[in-house]
Amino acid sequence: MGKAKKIKVSKGESRPGKIGLAEQIEGEKIVKAKLQKKVRHRNDDDEEFVDANLSRKILSQARKQQMELEDEHVFGESSSEKKLATKLGPDLSDDNDDSDSELSENDDYENITINEEDERSLQMFMLHDKAPTRTLADLIMEKLNEKKTEIQTQLSEVGPIQMQELDPRVKTMYEGVGDVLAKYRSGKLPKAFKIIPQLQNWEQVLGITQPNRWSAAAMYQATRTFASNCKDNMAQRFYNLVLLPRIRDDLAEYKRLNFHLYQALKKALYKPAGFMKGILLPLLESGTCTLREAVIVGSVIAKNSIPILHSSAALLKIAEMEYTGANSIFLRIFLDKKYALPYLVVDGVVFHFLRFERETRELPVLWHQALLTFVQRYKSDISSEQKESLLQLLKKQCHHSITPEIRRELQHAQCRDAETSEPMTEDPCS
Known part of the structure; x- marks a missing residue:
């Protein structure tokens, strides 16, 4: 057997006396018991009792969650039955499941207010x-x-045709x-x-x-x-x-x-x-x-x-159409898109406005607004003759607040067939 190591004792400490084996075992038990007691004491200090109000809230939330789970289970079965009931058959269902993806976006749709005065003025031009x-x-x-x-007319030479039932x-x-x-x-x-x-x-x-x-x-x-x-x-x-x-x-x-x-x-x-x-x-x-x-x-x-081709064709067709009041709204909308319109379409819009030189009825404000939009967007695309004709038109069809603005735009316009144009000074509505 090896020699037992001596226990070093620092100065000021007394060397422990000889202790029997039984006493050492009992001493170890006592130390462990003390340590366990301290651990239990530490755990008791950390634990706190739950307040009565908090207990009621926890139980209430638990009941709500349980009820929601039960409702989802019940209504989930009923909703699946309803979906099956709306189908005509297993082969008549649609594979596209994104039918309502665009309907959730409601940013473009809004309540549109209608001006009663404009509505009455448009009714005068309705057929x-x-x-x-x-x-x-x-x-x-x-x-x-x-x-x-x-x-039947195309195939009359072959014989009478009977529509298939x-x-x-x-x-x-x-x-x-x-x-x-x-x-x-x-x-x-x-x-x-x-x-x-x-x-x-x-x-x-x-x-x-x-x-x-x-x-x-x-x-x-x-x-x-x-x-x-x-x-x-x-x-x-x-x-x-x-x-x-x-x-x-x-x-x-x-x-x-x-x-x-x-x-x-x-x-x-x-x-x-x-x-x-x-x-x-x-x-x-x-x-x-x-x-x-x-x-x-x-x-x-x-x-x-x-696309510009479809808009140009529609704009030319509206300009040639019989005027009913609503034409001015669509003319202004297409003109506000600021397309690079061909001269053919620009000429058609000019002739549309010149037709009203001999109009005896009072034109609605929408007509003057459409004319103002046209000269603001396309004043450089009209010819000198068209410019003079539009200035003459303003003497017959005048609006107290819109016509001066139209005249100012035309006077400072640089026409497509002339590099310079002298501004004309005339009183509005003269």
């Missing part, structure tokens, strides 16, 4: 001898009859699609509706669904489908037959446009040619476009980008 407005079903049936007559099962299916669209709020559309643009007789099938019964949300989804999957001519017919009558009816009844229909107008601009030919120009050619309709449709045009 009151137009035929009464027909329903959507009448329009669809008229178009179908026209198409049928056209086909739809399968009763197909007709029943699309009647069910119409029932779904009448109650549609959000979610997936039936796949049977998605294939309508691919059908040769899509107008006939579309009429079976009764678009006049569709909800506003369904109209938006239908516009998305036709704007994305159709050519310009098909989109134009859908806009003219379905979307435009629905918008006008909604405005006439509620005096404001439903948000989903406003989004449908924005989505219709995906096909700018169809939008111009199917919504804008027919609205103005009807002669009964109200100020509210013009302002709302014009706001969609003003807030979205449109």
Whole structure:
């Protein structure tokens, strides 16, 4: 055995005496007990009792969480059953699950205030001898009859043509699609509706669904489908037959446009040619476009980008159209886009304003505002003769606050056919 090491004792300390083994064991027990007691004492100092109010809050939150978990379990099953109930079948569901992604953005839609004085002045230029407005079903049936007559005329040499009747099962299916669209709020559309643009007789099938019964949300989804999957001519017919009558009816009844229909107008601009030919120009050619309709449709045009070719064609067509008051609103909106318009379009707008030199009726303020916008944006694109003609026009058609500004813009304009032009000093409204 090795030698036991001696215990070093510092100075001032007494050397411990000899202790027996039994006493050493007992001493170790006593030390451990003291250490355990100190640990327990430290833990007791750290622990605190929970206040009664805090206990009640904790229990209350626990009960609420438990109830929410139970509600989610119950209503989750019921909502899944409702989703299954709205489907026409397993093969009629839509694969696109982002139907309402754009509807959450409501930044562009706002309540538009209408000036009553401008509305009364526009009514003076409306065509009151137009035929009464027909329903959507009448329009669809008229178009179908026209198409049928056209086909029979083209193939008259071959023999009489009989329109093919739809399968009763197909007709029943699309009647069910119409029932779904009448109650549609959000979610997936039936796949049977998605294939309508691919059908040769899509107008006939579309009429079976009764678009006049569709909800506003369904109209938006239908516009998305036709704007994305159709050519310009098909989109134009859908806009003219379905979307435009629905918008006008909604405005006439509620005096404001439903948000989903406003989004449908924005989505219709995906096909700018169809939008111009199917919504804008027919609205103005009807002669009964109200100020509210013009302002709302014009706001969609003003807030979205449109190719210059489509805008130029629409601007020239509006300038040549018979004036009904609402034309000035759309002229000003297109002019405010600051396109680099061809001289042909600029000349057409100038001739549009010169036609009112012999107008005896008091022109609305909107007409003067459109003229001011034109000379501000395109005063350098007019010729010297057009400039002189516009100055002569201001002597006949005068507004106390707008005409002096128009005259000042024209006097300081540098025409396209002359490098310098001497300003003319004449009193406004002289």
